[in-house]
Amino acid sequence: AQKITQTQPGMFVQEKEAVTLDCTYDTSDPSYGLFWYKQPSSGEMIFLIYQGSYDQQNATEGRYSLNFQKARKSANLVISASQLGDSAMYFCAILNSNSGYALNFGKGTSLLVTP
Amino acid sequence: DVKVTQSSRYLVKRTGEKVFLECVQDMDHENMFWYRQDPGLGLRLIYFSYDVKMKEKGDIPEGYSVSREKKERFSLILESASTNQTSMYLCASSSSGTGKDNEQFFGPGTRLTVL
Numbered sequence: 001a002q003k004i005t006q007t008q009p010g011m012f013v014q015e016k017e018a019v020t021l022d023c024t025y026d027t028s029d030p031s032y033g034l035f036w037y038k039q040p041s042s043g044e045m046i047f048l049i050y051q052g053s054y055d056q057q058n059a060t061e062g063r064y065s066l067n068f069q070k071a072r073k074s075a076n077l078v079i080s081a082s083q084l085g086d087s088a089m090y091f092c093a094i095l096n097s098n099s100g101y102a103l104n105f106g107k108g109t110s111l112l113v114t115p
Numbered sequence: 116d117v118k119v120t121q122s123s124r125y126l127v128k129r130t131g132e133k134v135f136l137e138c139v140q141d142m143d144h145e146n147m148f149w150y151r152q153d154p155g156l157g158l159r160l161i162y163f164s165y166d167v168k169m170k171e172k173g174d175i176p177e178g179y180s181v182s183r184e185k186k187e188r189f190s191l192i193l194e195s196a197s198t199n200q201t202s203m204y205l206c207a208s209s210s211s212g213t214g215k216d217n218e219q220f221f222g223p224g225t226r227l228t229v230l
Contacts, residue, residue, distance in 0.1 A: 009155075033214055033215070033217060035218065035219075037221075043203070043223060043224045043226075044221060044223050044224070045205065045207075045219075045221035047219075047220075050214070050215040050218065052214045052215070091157060091158065093158075095217055096160075100146060100163050100165045101146045101163075101209050101211065101217050101219075102148055102160050102163050102173065103158075103219060104160075105150075105157040105158040105159075106157055107155060107156060107157040108157050
């Protein structure tokens with residue numbers, strides 16, 4: 001079974017600083033995909049970034065980047081130059097090969113950006 | 116603009132009532148999903164569907180059923196609502212591509228309270 005672990009229930013970061021949100025995964029599939037989503041207090045799930053297991057480069061999308069270490073089975077999200085609007089829940093997810101195209105989510109990390 | 120809509124943002128029902136949660140997507144996606152989100156537990160997959168009239172159980176299907184009569188619509192049914200089904204319900208859809216094409220698009224969520 002595929003599993004995602006997010007060990008940080010809550011994180012604080014000061015505005016304009018960088019922050020790393022941890023994600024480790026467990027899968028026996030040779031090919032897999034990892035997703036990060038943001039959920040603000042309004043509740044909608046917003047896609048941030050994707051990393052494929054065979055991608056040569058670590059994914060980047062604007063201020064978001066992935067520190068993907070395949071051997072360690074980790075896919076940590078790095079947010080650079082934090083903004084107040086980054087305060088939200090962040091979820092890491094892995095594509096579940098046993099459930100069609102469903103995602104297995106971690107329990108999430110709550111990020112609070114302070115002035 | 117791509118969109119997944121859910122019939123209600125907030126719903127209050129009584130124990131034993133039959134509850135219908137509706138989800139509609141306008142992206143012609145093959146795959147649709149129902150998740151339940153509870154604090155500290157992340158998102159858990161209830162049911163998914165990869166085609167019209169097809170449905171598969173997810174991780175926590177007990178107490179729920181689903182219906183997919185049209186490609187764009189996926190309904191979640193609580194046959195006899197119970198208080199432990201009080202939760203946030205999220206619908207999502209995705210295409211049957213590869214890699215990042217498996218990105219799931221989420222609806223705004225329905226916060227269901229069962230009294």
